[in-house]
Amino acid sequence: MHGRPRKPAKPEDESASAARAEALRALQSQFFSNHHNKVYTDEALQLSGRLIEQNPEFYTAWNYRKLVVQQNLDRCSESDPDALKSIIDQELRLVEIALRQNFKSYGAxxxxxxxxxxxxxVLDREMKLLKQFQLLDPRNxxxxxxxxxxAALLNRxxxxxxxxxREMVENNFSNYSAWHNRSVLLSNLMKKKAEGFFPKAKVLNNEYEHVHDAIFTDxxxxxxxxxxxxxxxxxVKTDAPLLVSSWPAHGSSVILSRNRHSSDCSSSPFDSFRSDSGTVPLLIYFNQxxxxxxxxSITIESSFCTxxxxxxxxxQNNSQLSQVWVTHIKFPNAKSHSSEVYQLKVSVGPTQGIISASGFDYSHPTQFAFKVCVRPIETEPAEKQGEDIILWTDENFHAFQTQYQELHEVVPVDQQSVNDVHEPTASNWRAETIAxxxxxxxxxxxxxxxxxxxxTLARLLTAHDVILSPCTSKxxxxxxxxxxxxxxIKLDPSHSQYYKDEHSLVFLQKVTSNRESLLRHCFSHKNLASSSIGNHICLRLNxxxxSRMGSVEKLLWVRMLDLSHNELHSxxxxxxxQLLSRLNLSNNKLGSFTAxxxxxxxxxxxxxxxxxxxIGAHSIDTTRYQCSxxxxxxxxxxxxSEEIGTGGAGVKGYWxxxxxxxxxxxxxxxxxxNAIxxxxxxSFVVMFVPTLEWLDGDKLH
Amino acid sequence: MGELAAEKHVQFILSVEKKKDSLEAVAMEHLRMNGAYWGLTTLDLLGKIQVLALFNKIDVLDVDKVASYKQIKSKRNKKILLNLIFNSDVAALQNKDGSFSGDMWGEIDTRFSYIAILCLALLHRLNKINVEKAVNYITHLNFDLPMPTAVFCCVGALAITGSLHHIDKDLLGWWLCERQVNSGDILIKSKAKPGGLNGRPEKLPDVCYSWWVLSSLVMIDRVHWIDKEKLVKFILDCQDIENGGISDRPDDAVDVYHTYFGVAGLSLLEYPGMKALDPAYALPVDVVNRIILGK
Incomplete structure (x- = not known):
């Protein structure tokens, strides 16, 4: 009962409404009887009209009328336009009556x-009618x-x-529907590059003027x-997708070793990688x-077959649309006892094929190159042995001291400079407009x-930085x-979490935007100096x-990440x-396993x-539909069913x-x-995670 | 304000079920199935579904009538019958572009996309339709004239088909969280306490959006962007403390529809003592888990 005041019914009202209820019920019964017995007389049609006038939402009555109208139209010959017209007019009149009763009636x-x-x-009449209606309720x-x-029927x-x-907005700028419709129409016109709607720069600049009136007035x-x-x-947005980062990064050298004791102090700790099978992942990250x-669509030049x-x-789901793509390159076994160096050159988009969600081709073919140094197997891979427990407390970390000359090349910031050349003229008007x-x-x-x-100012400033350096986001x-x-956060506390999330994203952009600030968060873990993952640097963002994670495109190289003592709920x-092997998420706000x-x-x-x-503390799981x-x-x-039935530790409770x-x-x-x-x-974890060696600080087995 | 008057709401719902011949009930005849869903789900969320034992049968769907309409003469059980209806009829209403019509007369709307996907998912028969096309239709709509009701249908259909990645969650989430009316002329006009949700910019807050907006925010994991406490207060403020039921705004007339949406909103806001509601299937979580996960 939208907008009807709450008040107790008076006795006289009650008897009146009982009488009306009875009359309405009788009308309904007669209608249904007509409908089921296929009575399509004029009288029956009128009866359905009376029902609709009282209740325009009565779908069955509308559908009954369609049956009757269809039959009458079929009977009526083309040679009798007046008869045709009267059938149609009768329906249009009824719809008008119904709409005056209930403007929101889907059925009508x-x-x-x-x-x-x-x-x-006559379609022109429809435009007049609409004008009337839209004056009464401009936002319906x-x-x-x-x-x-x-408009489509009229080919307007x-x-x-x-x-x-424009007229509607000028009458009253507080008309969200008109603004929205305007954005849909303009999108179409600009996409078609219709006359007067190209170039985009001119159109958009006019629109900015237009909307300023509304925003600055109130x-x-x-x-x-x-x-x-x-x-x-x-x-801000560029139609064509862009490559923003990769691992290995452009110009980097990756050391591939196959056994755990071959770490070489002369190599950079950032780019050594261990794999028993001799494969190295290749990751590419797009801006959309x-x-x-x-x-x-991605070709790789190398001296061996790729x-x-x-x-x-x-x-997280099985879609074929993704910002991040991975492949695994298997390297040949080293033939001698010395290292073998392979040069790889990756070309993204030399041929067509990579397409964005909105249908734009990858139109800035990009190349990047890196080296992989395959170490010989020095010893037979040892029997896999248990690893010591990793402790994340501060005393296990010390600030990362760089003694490597090549560091400026390998910390993967500023990596895709190849991309910076695109659309120089286009970004000019963009930057000018934003400024x-x-x-x-x-x-x-x-x-x-x-x-x-x-x-808006915060968003404009962020956009300005992105336009000036689309790939590196300085x-x-x-x-x-x-x-x-x-x-x-102070001004609008009800939405404080929204601003906090945005704050986190910008903060992470800042931290990852240059080498110095990133290095301040890099630590060495003392137990791992010669570890099996070949990289003992821990990125500590604790x-x-x-409240939110971001800028991961700058962090593809990270193997060990400390995100503890934050407010992450996702x-x-x-x-x-993809290279992450150790992760600390303790002391956050993750509310469920689906997170x-x-x-x-x-x-x-x-x-x-x-x-x-x-985890386990919430009745509503907000990541229930984020996870597959x-x-x-x-x-x-x-x-x-076997797994479900294993006592208290079964899948049932912990699916x-x-x-x-x-x-x-x-x-x-x-x-x-955690609450769980x-x-x-x-005992559930022990049963279903067979690889586990340590649980909650205790050694298993 | 105060607490949730759960007992009163149960009484209100039962009283509606008893007043089948009132003018309101007769005028709402076409919504009888909806009414049953709103009433039953509310009772379940309040932990009171057992009161239904007081009734011999709930007169919602006359299976015999449906059977005769379908010309099914042999005595099949309800479930098989419903399966037959949904499999053949729902799937047949999918159009070439992936959209769904409501019936043979061809009205196309995302309401019908959501309903088709929902009921086929509940029957484990999503394979009967072209899910890819159905998703494609929804994602190419551009959320024309965003309305929380349409947003819910689209987001719900995408959630059930594992397609939420098509949505710009931050943009939609911001639009949805700005539905919370905390200050301004609208609030003065509506004489409501701050915290209620409206349907579009500069419109009055209404309890029904505690379902449409809130469920969409939960599905895209952005519900923390609104002030939950204030919204709880707004909903509680719309209760009829004396006679039960919840209305659209404080002191308006109550109805089953807003009673359900208010209670559903409180469940999504984790109000103490209530059963959890699934934001996509619009059924209690334990019911959805039983059907989909086979628990």
């Missing part, structure tokens, strides 16, 4: 479309949808409709906000999700302390942006109040860090600490944990301090 609007689809009616979305339908041009949205009115956001997106990455490599999307907007919003914010002003404005988000994006979904993609992950989170499970039909319920852990080969796991912790859970 659809009936009108259906009648129009029969032909025989049914009317806007119907308008699009009629997008330009004419765009002009109409900054609290949200109607223009989303149009502005759309405009900004149109200005793409499909069509395969051995023909044809027919299989590229896989790195994703102009920044100036305007700085002024607005200096005059009034308004939320949309600050938020952050010129990060401090100002961070301060704006801190202000917003204790930073991070680790979305971490799936891209660990990204870890299913990390095939090298062995050591995991998820202690002191909130049978609920989203991305995974079968693969447990069998989410089962789905996460079954595809991993963890050797060390800490789960203490306890002996039952421990």
């Amino acid at each position: 609007w659809h009936h009108r479309k259906w009648v129009l689809s029969k032909g025989h009616s 979305f049914h009317a806007w949808n119907y308008r699009r339908f009629v 041009s997008d330009e004419e409709e765009l002009e109409y949205t 900054p609290d009115d949200q109607s223009g906000w989303f149009y502005y956001t759309w405009l900004l997106d149109q200005t 999700a793409v499909e069509g990455v395969n051995s023909s 044809k027919d490599l299989i590229w896989k999307p790195v994703l 102009k907007e920044i100036a305007l919003f700085r002024e607005l914010v200096s005059e009034i302390n308004c939320k949309i002003g600050k938020l 952050m010129f404005h990060s401090d100002e942006v961070l301060q704006l988000y801190i202000d917003l 204790n930073l109040s991070l 680790i979305e994006g971490l799936e891209a860090m 660990l979904g990204p870890l299913k993609q990390l095939k090298l992950l062995q050591v995991l600490d998820i202690s002191y989170n909130e 499970t049978p609920l989203s039909h991305t995974e079968e319920a693969s447990w069998n 989410e944990a089962f789905l996460i852990f079954k595809s991993m080969s963890l050797t060390q796991l800490v789960t203490l301090g 912790s306890g002996e039952n859970f421990k």
Whole structure:
């Protein structure tokens, strides 16, 4: 009962409504009887009309009328246009009555479309009617949808409709529907490069002027906000996908060793990699999700055969659209006792095939090259032996001292300079437009302390940095942006978590934007100086109040990551860090096992600490649909009845944990301090994670 | 405000079921199936589904009638019958572009995409339709004139088919979290306490969006972007403490529809003592798990 006041019924009302109920019931019964007995007389048709007038949402009555109208139209010969017209007019009149009763009646609007689809009616009348309706309720979305339908029937041009949205907005800028429709129409026109809608720069600049009126007149009115956001997106985004990073990075040298004792102190600790099978992953990261990455769209030149490599999307689900793609290159066995160096040159997009979600080709063919030094096998691989427990406390770390001359080349920042050359003229107008907007919003914010002003300014400044260096994202404005988000948390506390998340993303961009700041977070772990993973650097991003993970494209090289003592409730994006083998997520706000979904993609992950989170503490699981499970039909319920029935430790109670852990080969796991912790859970883990050597600090077996 | 008047709401729902001949019930005849769903789900979320034992049968779907319509003469059990109906009829309503029509008259809407995908998923029969095309249709709509009801249908259909990666979660999440009305003219106009959710910019808050907006935010993992405590207060403020039921805004007339949406919202907000509701299937989590996971 939308908008009807709550009040007790009076006795006289009650008897009146009882009488009305009886009458309505009788009408309904007669109607259903007519319907079931296929009585299509004029009288029966009128009766259905009376029912609709009382209740326009009565779908069955509308559908009954369609049966009757269809039959009458079929009977009526083409030679009798008046009869045809009267059948049609009768329906159109009824729809109008129904709409005046209930403007939101789906049944009524659809009936009108259906009648129009029969032909025989004057469409101009529809435009007049719409004008009437839209004056009464300028924001009714049914009317806007119907308008699009009629405009298409009338072959009205997008330009004419765009002009109409301008009129509507000029009447009253607080018309979100008109703004939205405008964005849809303009998108079409710019895509078609229609006359007067190209180049994009000119169109968008006019639109900025247009929306300023709305935002600056009443900054609290949200109607223009989303149009502005759309405009900004149109200005910033590049249609064609771009490669933003890779591992191995351009110009790097990777040391591949096959046994655990061959670490060589003269090599860089960042790029040594151990693999018993002699394979090295190759990861590429795009600025947007793409499909069509395969051995023909990516070619690799090398002295050995790298044809027919299989590229896989790195994703939480089984889609073929992904920002991150991985393949595994198998290197030949070293023939002699000395190292063999291979040069690899990777070309991305020399042929067509890589396409973005919105259908744009990868049009900036890119090349990058790296070396892989394959070490000879010095000793036979030793029997796999247990590893010591990894402790994450501060005393196990010391600041990473760089003694390597080549470091400036290998810390993978600034890596894809090859990409910087694209669209030099296009980025000019983009940067100029954004700079102009920044100036305007700085002024607005200096005059009034308004939320949309600050938020827009933060977004503009971030966009400006991205446009100036699309692949490396040098952050010129990060401090100002961070301060704006801190202000917003205070100014608009209801959405503080949104601003916190944005703050975390910008903070991580800042940390990863240059070598010096990144190195401040690099530590050596004392137990691991000569470790089996060939890389003992731990990136410590602990204790930073991070509520969200980001900038992973800069961190593809990381093997050991400490994210403990933050406020993460999700680790979305971490799936891209394919080299990760040790991860500390303790003391965060992860609320369920499905939140660990990204870890299913990390095939090298062995050591995991998820202690002191909130797993099991929430009745509502917000990552239930972020992770692949049978609920989203991305995974079968693969447990069998035997597994379900094993006492208290069965899959039944812990099916989410089962789905996460079954595809991993963890050797060390800490789960203490979660609501789910306890002996039952421990015995479940021991049973279903057979590779585990350490659980909650205790040695198993 | 105060606490959730769960007992009163149960009484209210039962009273609606008893008043089959009231004007409201007769006028809402076409929503009888919806009413049953709203009422039953609310009772279950409140942990009171057992009160149904008081009734001999719930007169919602007359299986015999359906059977005669379908010209099924032999006595099959309900489940097989329903399976037959959904398999053949629902799948046949998918159009070439992947969209779904509501019935033979061809009204196309994302409501029908969601409903088709939902009921086929519950029957383990998603393979009867072209899921890829169905998803493709939804993702190419561009969320024309975003309405939380349409957003829910799209996000729900994408969630059930494992296709949420097509959505820009940050952009949609921001639009959805800005539905929370915390200040401004609208709040003064509506005389409501801050914290309620509206359907579009500059519209009045309404309890029903505690379902449409909130469930979408949960599905895309952005529900922490709103102030949950304030929203709980807004919903509780819309209760009829004396006679049970929840209304769209404080002091308006209550109905089963808003009672369900209010209670569903409280469940998604983890209000103490309530059963959890699945944001995509719109059924209690234990029911969905039993059906889909076979637990």
